[in-house]
Amino acid sequence: MNIILLSGGSGKRLWPLSNDIRSKQFIKIFKTEDGGYESMVQRVYRQIKAVDTDAAVTIATSRTQVSAIHNQLGDEVGVSVEPYRRDTFPAIALATAYLHDVQGVAPDEPVVVCPVDPYVEDDYFIALKSLSEQAAKGEANLVLMGIEPTYPSEKYGYIIPELKDTVSPVKTFKEKPDVETAKAYISQGALWNGGVFAYKLQYVMDKAHELIDFTDYADLFDKYETLEKISFDYAVVEKEPRIQVLRFAGQWKDLGTWNTLTEAMDEPTIGEAVLNDACDNVNVINELNVPVVCMGLKDVIVSASPEGILVSDREQSSYIKPIVDKIEQQIMFAEKSWGSFRVIDVDEGSLTIKVTLNPGHRMNYHSHFRRDEIWNVISGEGTVIVDGMEQPVKPGDVITMQAGCRHTVFALTELKLIEVQLGEEISVHDKQKFELES
Amino acid sequence: MNIILLSGGSGKRLWPLSNDIRSKQFIKIFKTEDGGYESMVQRVYRQIKAVDTDAAVTIATSRTQVSAIHNQLGDEVGVSVEPYRRDTFPAIALATAYLHDVQGVAPDEPVVVCPVDPYVEDDYFIALKSLSEQAAKGEANLVLMGIEPTYPSEKYGYIIPELKDTVSPVKTFKEKPDVETAKAYISQGALWNGGVFAYKLQYVMDKAHELIDFTDYADLFDKYETLEKISFDYAVVEKEPRIQVLRFAGQWKDLGTWNTLTEAMDEPTIGEAVLNDACDNVNVINELNVPVVCMGLKDVIVSASPEGILVSDREQSSYIKPIVDKIEQQIMFAEKSWGSFRVIDVDEGSLTIKVTLNPGHRMNYHSHFRRDEIWNVISGEGTVIVDGMEQPVKPGDVITMQAGCRHTVFALTELKLIEVQLGEEISVHDKQKFELES
Numbered sequence: 001m002n003i004i005l006l007s008g009g010s011g012k013r014l015w016p017l018s019n020d021i022r023s024k025q026f027i028k029i030f031k032t033e034d035g036g037y038e039s040m041v042q043r044v045y046r047q048i049k050a051v052d053t054d055a056a057v058t059i060a061t062s063r064t065q066v067s068a069i070h071n072q073l074g075d076e077v078g079v080s081v082e083p084y085r086r087d088t089f090p091a092i093a094l095a096t097a098y099l100h101d102v103q104g105v106a107p108d109e110p111v112v113v114c115p116v117d118p119y120v121e122d123d124y125f126i127a128l129k130s131l132s133e134q135a136a137k138g139e140a141n142l143v144l145m146g147i148e149p150t151y152p153s154e155k156y157g158y159i160i161p162e163l164k165d166t167v168s169p170v171k172t173f174k175e176k177p178d179v180e181t182a183k184a185y186i187s188q189g190a191l192w193n194g195g196v197f198a199y200k201l202q203y204v205m206d207k208a209h210e211l212i213d214f215t216d217y218a219d220l221f222d223k224y225e226t227l228e229k230i231s232f233d234y235a236v237v238e239k240e241p242r243i244q245v246l247r248f249a250g251q252w253k254d255l256g257t258w259n260t261l262t263e264a265m266d267e268p269t270i271g272e273a274v275l276n277d278a279c280d281n282v283n284v285i286n287e288l289n290v291p292v293v294c295m296g297l298k299d300v301i302v303s304a305s306p307e308g309i310l311v312s313d314r315e316q317s318s319y320i321k322p323i324v325d326k327i328e329q330q331i332m333f334a335e336k337s338w339g340s341f342r343v344i345d346v347d348e349g350s351l352t353i354k355v356t357l358n359p360g361h362r363m364n365y366h367s368h369f370r371r372d373e374i375w376n377v378i379s380g381e382g383t384v385i386v387d388g389m390e391q392p393v394k395p396g397d398v399i400t401m402q403a404g405c406r407h408t409v410f411a412l413t414e415l416k417l418i419e420v421q422l423g424e425e426i427s428v429h430d431k432q433k434f435e436l437e438s
Numbered sequence: 439m440n441i442i443l444l445s446g447g448s449g450k451r452l453w454p455l456s457n458d459i460r461s462k463q464f465i466k467i468f469k470t471e472d473g474g475y476e477s478m479v480q481r482v483y484r485q486i487k488a489v490d491t492d493a494a495v496t497i498a499t500s501r502t503q504v505s506a507i508h509n510q511l512g513d514e515v516g517v518s519v520e521p522y523r524r525d526t527f528p529a530i531a532l533a534t535a536y537l538h539d540v541q542g543v544a545p546d547e548p549v550v551v552c553p554v555d556p557y558v559e560d561d562y563f564i565a566l567k568s569l570s571e572q573a574a575k576g577e578a579n580l581v582l583m584g585i586e587p588t589y590p591s592e593k594y595g596y597i598i599p600e601l602k603d604t605v606s607p608v609k610t611f612k613e614k615p616d617v618e619t620a621k622a623y624i625s626q627g628a629l630w631n632g633g634v635f636a637y638k639l640q641y642v643m644d645k646a647h648e649l650i651d652f653t654d655y656a657d658l659f660d661k662y663e664t665l666e667k668i669s670f671d672y673a674v675v676e677k678e679p680r681i682q683v684l685r686f687a688g689q690w691k692d693l694g695t696w697n698t699l700t701e702a703m704d705e706p707t708i709g710e711a712v713l714n715d716a717c718d719n720v721n722v723i724n725e726l727n728v729p730v731v732c733m734g735l736k737d738v739i740v741s742a743s744p745e746g747i748l749v750s751d752r753e754q755s756s757y758i759k760p761i762v763d764k765i766e767q768q769i770m771f772a773e774k775s776w777g778s779f780r781v782i783d784v785d786e787g788s789l790t791i792k793v794t795l796n797p798g799h800r801m802n803y804h805s806h807f808r809r810d811e812i813w814n815v816i817s818g819e820g821t822v823i824v825d826g827m828e829q830p831v832k833p834g835d836v837i838t839m840q841a842g843c844r845h846t847v848f849a850l851t852e853l854k855l856i857e858v859q860l861g862e863e864i865s866v867h868d869k870q871k872f873e874l875e876s
Contacts, residue, residue, distance in 0.1 A: 015731070276761055278754055289784060290746040291765050293453070296754030300735070304747055308728040309740075311749050316716055316734030323714055327729050344782040345792050345856065346727060349833065350816035352856050354783050354790075372834055376812050376858040378788035395787065396810055396860050398836050418783065418790050418858050420814040422834050 001052045001132045002105055002201075004080070004095045005044065005116040006088065007061035007069070013257060015324040016307035017285065021334055024256070025117045026068045029285065031266045040117045040255065042072050051125035056103060059116065060095040067337040071358070078103060083224045089235040090227040093208035094220055100201055101217035107202035110135035113232075114196045119253040119264050127248045128196070134167060135198035140244040142237065143198045144170065146191025148249045152182035155254075158190040161245045170243040173233075191245060194252060197237075207236050258301050258310075258317035271304075281314070306332035306342055331428070338363050339411070344418075351421040357382065357411035365408040365436045371423030373407070375399040380415030384408075385436065406434055439490045439570045440543055440639075442518070442533045443482065443554040444526065445499035445507070451695060453762040454745035455723065459769055462694070463555045464506045467723065469704045478555045478693065480510050489563035494541060497554065498533040505775040509796070516541060521662045527673040528665045531646035532658055538639055539655035545640035548573035551670075552634045557691040557702050565686045566634070572605060573636035578682040580675065581636045582608065584629025586687045590620035593692075595631040599683050602627055608681040611671075629683060632690060635675075645674050696739050696748075696755035709742075719752070744770035744780055769866070776801050777849075782856075789859040795820065795849035803846040803874045809861030811845070813837040818853030822846075823874065844872055 007025060011018060018024045028037040038046070041059075048055050058078035059069055066079055080095035092113055099105040110132045118124065127145060134143045146159045157175055161168035173193065174185055182190075212227060214220040237243070255261045262283035269275065271286030278296040286292045287305040294302060299314040307329065312320065332343045338361035345352035357363070357380075365385065375384070377397045384393050386407045393399065393409070401407050403423065409415065445463060449456060456462045466475040476484070479497075486493050496516035497507055504517055518533035530551055537543040548570045556562065565583060572581045584597045595613055599606035611631065612623055620628075650665060652658040675681070693699045700721035707713065709724030716734040724730045725743040732740060737752040745767065750758065770781045776799035783790035795801070795818075803823065813822070815835045822831050824845045831837065831847070839845050841861065847853065 016728075274761060274765065276754065276757065278751070286747075288747075290454075290744070290770065291767065292747045292749065293758070293761060293765075294749050295758065295761065296751030297738070297749060300749070302747075302749055304742075306728065309724075309726075309730045309742055309747060311730065311732050311735060311738070311740055313716070313734030316714065319714065320731070320733065323712060323731060323733065327712065327731075329729065332728065344790065347816060347854065350854075350856075352782065352790075352792075352814075352816070374814050374834070374836055376790075376814065376856075378785060378790070378858060378860065396812070396838075398812055398838060400834075400836060416785065416788075418788075418814075418856065420816060420856050422816065 001048075001055045001112060001129055002099055002103075002109060003048060003055055003057050003112045003114060003128065003132075004092065004099070005041075005057060005059045005114055006091065006195075007041065007059050007065055007116040011321070012324045013321055014261060014303075015320060016305040016310055017287070017303055019307055019331065021064055021331055022068070023065060024261075026065075026072060026335065029261065029265065029270060037270065039072055040119070041069070044116060044118070045073050045077070047120070047122055047125050048128075051122055052129060056099075056105070058095055058099060058103065060091050068335040070337045071335045071339070081221075083221060084227075086224065086227050087229040088232040089211070089230045090224065092204060092232050093212065094217070094224065096201060096204040097208065097214075097217040097220050100205060105201055107205065108136075108200050110198050111201050111204070112196070112198045115194070117255065118194065119251075119255045119260075121251050123250040124248065124252065127246065127250070128198075131196070131198040131246050134244065134246055135200060138200065140169070141199060141203050141240055141242040142244070143167075144237075144243060144245045145194055145196035145248050146245040147194050147252045148247060149182075149186050149190070149192050152179050152186055153192070154179055154182060157193040158182070158185045159193050159245050160185065160188060160190050161247070164189055166247050167244055168247075170245050173238070191247060192252075194254075204236075211235060258303070258312065258320065259314055262301055262314075273302075336363070337361070341419075349422065349424055351426045353419045353421070355417040355419050357409065357415040357417075359411055359413050359415075362408050362410035365406055365434045367404055367406045367432050367434070368423075368430045369432070370403060370425050370427075370430050371421050372403055373401045373422070374420040375401070375409070376418040376420070378416045378418055380411060380413045382409050382411045382413070382415040385410070408436065439486075439493045439550060439567055440537060440541075440547060441486060441493055441495050441550045441552060441566065441570075442530065442537070443479075443495060443497045443552055444529065444633075445479065445497050445503055445554040449759070450762045451759055452699060452741075453758060454741055454743040454748055455725070457745055457769065459502055459772055460506070461503060462699075464503075464510060464773065467699065467703065467708060475708065477510055478557070479507070482554060482556070483511050483515065485558070485560055485563050486566075489560055490567060494537075494543070496533055496537060496541065498529050506773040508775045509773045509777070519659075521659065522665075524662065524665050525667040526670040527649070527668045528662065530642060530670050531650065532655070532662065534639060534642040535646065535652075535655040535658050538643060543639055545643065546574075546638050548636050549639050549642070550634070550636045553632075555693065556632065557693045557698075559689050561688040562686065562690065565684065565688065566636075569634070569636040569684050572682065572684055573638060576638065578607070579637060579641050579678055579680045581605075581682045581684055582675075583632055583634040583686050584683040585632050585690045586685060587620075587624050587628070587630050590617050590624055591630070592617060592620060596620070596623045596628040597631050597683050598623065598626060598628050599685070604685050605682055606685075608683050611676070629685060630690075632692075642674075649673060696741070696750065696758065697752055700739055700752075711740075774801070775799070779857075787860065787862060789864045791857045791859070793855040793857050795847065795853040795855075797849055797851050797853075800846050800848040803844055803872045805842055805844045805870050805872070806861075806868045807841060807870070808863050808865075808868050809859050810841055811839045811860070812858040813839070813847070814856040814858070816854045816856055818849060818851045820847050820849045820851070820853040823848070846874065 025040040060080045080098040160171045269284040272291040273284035280298045285303045303310045339357040455465045463478040498518045518536040598609045707722040710729040711722035723741045741748045777795040
C-alpha cells in the first residue's frame with residue numbers, strides 16, 4: 001500500500017503543548033506497551049506498519065515539521081516537503097509526483113491519502129487497505145472512505161451513497177449541516193467524510209497536469225510558490241463523476257481539541273501529578289519536571305509545558321485559540337532532526353538552552369552574527385568542529401565560540417549540552433549555515 | 439520601641455511558594471507603591487519604621503532564615519539566631535538576652551514581642567507603641583494585646599478582661615473553643631490572643647534565669663541545644679498574676695492559608711496570567727516566566743513556582759499540607775544573604791543553576807568533594823577567587839573548577855552566572871567552607 005499522510009499545520013488549539021512550531025500530531029500522549037508515550041504520528045505510523053509491513057508511507061508536510069518527523073519516525077519514512085503553504089490540491093499533486101518521480105511508484109498503482117492524526121484502531125488501517133484495493137480495480141477514479149456517523153455532528157461534511165452496500169457509487173456530497181439536517185442525512189444513509197480517499201497514481205498526475213504547467217516533481221517543487229491555493233475537494237472531487245465510497249463502521253475520532261484529546265487518554269494524568277480525592281473528571285498533562293497538585297477540581301484540564309500552563313474547564317477549553325493567539329512569547333521547546341532543545345533561562349543579553357543530540361546526529365554547521373555561545377557538555381561523547389578544527393568532547397568540556405565562528409557538534413552517544421548564548425539581539429533568525437568540508 | 443519579631447518555621451501550607459527552606463513570610467505578594475511586590479516580613483518592617491523611625495527591630499529566627507532576612511531587609515536589622523528549634527520560651531529568652539548583651543538595651547526598657555506575619559494596617563503598630571508605653575509604666579509585668587473578635591473563631595485563644603476599658607487587668611485565658619463557646623466568650627467581652635505582648639527587659643531576664651542556668655547571651659546561645667522545649671505561654675503567661683490587656687479594634691488577619699492569603703491580594707493575579715471572562719473568583723500567583731491561562735474556572739487558586747504547580751478549589755486549599763508533604767523533591771529556589779539561586783535543569787550526573795549575586799556581596803569561599811563546577815558569567819562584573827588566585831570577570835567569561843578546588847565570586851555590580859555542576863552524587867551537603875585570606 002502506498003499511503004500519503006497529510007500532516008497539517010501548527011496551531012494553538014492544544015496550547016501549551018502545541019504552538020507555532022509544534023503541531024498536535026507530535027505531542028507524546030498515548031501510552032505504549034513498554035510504558036512510554038507516543039505521539040499521534042507515531043501511533044498512526046506504527047498502526048499502518050502493523051497492518052501492512054510493506055506499506056510505503058510518505059508524509060506530506062511543511063518544511064517546519066521535517067525535523068520532528070525524522071526525530072519521531074526515523075529516516076526511513078518518505079517526506080514530501082511543501083516549500084510554501086498552499087491548499088490540499090497542490091499538496092496532494094506534489095506528494096503524488098514525489099511518489100512517481102522519487103519513490104518510483106508506477107502510474108497504475110493505487111495511492112491512499114489520509115490525515116496524519118485520526119485516533120483509530122487497527123480496523124481503520126485494514127479499511128485503508130480495502131480502499132487501496134478498491135482503487136486498484138479501477139471501477140471509479142476516486143474511492144472515498146465514508147465513516148458511519150455515531151451522532152448528528154455539525155463538524156463534518158457528509159457523503160450520500162447510492163446504495164447501502166459496503167462499496168457504493170456516491171450520489172452527492174453535503175457541506176457541514178446543522179443538527180436537524182444532519183439527522184435527516186443520516187436517516188438517508190449518509191456517511192461522514194473523513195478526508196480519506198484512494199486513486200491510481202496516474203489519475204492525480206493527469207489532474208495536476210491539467211491545472212498546473214510542470215514537467216516533473218523537481219519542476220513542480222520549484223514552481224510551488226506560484227501555485228494557486230485550491231482544495232482537492234474543489235479542484236477534483238466535486239467535478240469527478242466516477243466516485244465510489246467504501247463504508248467504515250469502526251471507531252474514528254478527531255482529537256483536535258483539549259476535550260477530545262483528554263477523552264482519549266488511557267490514564268487521567270501524564271507526567272508528575274497528584275490529584276486529591278475531591279477531584280472529579282480531571283486530566284493533567286505535565287511536561288515539566290516539577291509536580292502539579294490538583295485539589296477539589298471538577299471537569300478541569302491542566303497542562304503544563306515549557307511554553308506555559310493551561311488550567312481550563314473542560315467545556316471552555318474549545319475557546320482557547322483567540323486567547324492564546326494574543327500571547328506573544330518565544331519558542332521554549334523544539335524538536336529537530338538531530339534531537340531537541342529547550343530554553344531553560346531567558347535574561348537580558350543572554351539565553352540559556354539545553355540541547356540534546358541523538359546518537360549519530362549533528363546540527364547544521366553554522367555561525368551567528370550577533371551572539372557568542374558557550375557549550376557546557378553535561379553528558380555523552382561527541383566531536384565538536386569549530387572553524388574547521390575538530391576536537392573530541394566529553395562531560396565537563398567547555399567550548400566557547402565568538403560571534404562569526406562556525407561550529408557544529410556530532411554526537412557519538414546521546415550528547416547533552418548547556419548552551420549559553422550572549423548578545424544584545426538574540427534571535428533564532430541570526431544563523432548562517434555552511435557546508436562541512438570533509 | 440524595642441521589638442522582637444518572631445519569625446516562625448518553614449512549612450508547606452502555601453506550597454509551591456513556601457517549602458522546607460522558604461517560609462511564607464518571605465513570599466513577595468503585596469503590591470508596593472512603586473509597582474513592585476514586597477513580602478510579609480518586608481511589609482511589617484516597613485510599617486514599623488513608618489510608625490516609629492527609631493524602632494529597634496530584632497528578628498528571632500532559625501539559622502535557615504538568616505540569609506533571606508538580610509536579603510529582604512538589609513544588614514541593619516538585628517537577628518537573634520536560634521541555633522536549634524526549641525519552643526517560644528527559649529526563643530524569647532535568647533532574643534531578650536541578645537537585646538541586653540548585644541544591643542545594649544537597659545533592663546528597665548520595654549520590649550514588644552510580635553509574630554512577623556500579621557496582615558495589618560498602621561494602626562496596629564501604633565497599638566504596639568501603646569503596648570510598649572503601657573509596659574514601661576510597670577503597672578503589670580506583662581501587657582498583652584487583645585484583638586476585638588470579628589467572628590466566633592475556633593482558631594484562636596481568647597483573653598477575658600476584667601474591665602471594658604482600653605487597658606484592663608486580665609481575668610483569665612481560654613484555649614481555642616468551639617463556635618458556641620466562642621460566642622459565649624465574646625458576649626462576656628473576650629478578646630483574641632494574637633500572641634503579642636510587652637514587658638520590661640529585666641522581667642524576662644529574671645524568668646529566664648529562674649528556669650535556665652546561664653550567665654549571658656553567649657552562654658545561653660551555646661547551651662541552646664540542651665534547653666527544654668517549652669512555650670512562653672506555659673512557662674510565663676499562665677503563671678503570672680500581674681497581667682494587663684490592651685484592646686485593639688483595628689484590622690488583623692492571619693494569612694496562613696491559601697484562602698486567606700489570596701483574599702489579601704490587591705489584584706487577582708501576580709505574574710504572567712490570562713483569565714478569560716468565564717473565570718470567577720480566581721487568583722493566580724505565577725513566579726515562572728511563562729504564562730498561566732485560566733478558562734472557565736470558579737473559586738480556584740493557581741500558583742506556579744520553580745517548585746511546582748498548585749491548582750486548587752479555594753475551600754480545598756486548606757487541606758494541602760498532607761498532600762504536598764508526600765512529595766519528595768529537591769529545593770528548586772533559595773534566597774541567600776548574597777542573592778539567590780534557581781535550579782534550571784536537573785539531569786543524571788548534572789545540575790544547572792542560575793546564580794544571582796547582589797552588588798557588593800559574595801558567597802562563602804568553599805569547595806566540593808564530589809562535583810566539578812563551571813561558571814558561565816551572563817551579566818555584571820565581579821571578581822572570582824579560585825584556589826587563592828583572583829581574577830576579574832565579565833559576561834562571556836567561563837571559570838571551570840575541579841572537585842576540591844576552593845572558589846568564590848564577589849559581585850561588583852549585580853552578577854549573574856549559569857553554574858553547571860557535574861558529578862555522580864550532587865548534594866547541597868557536599869560543601870566545605872573556608873576563610874578567605876586577605
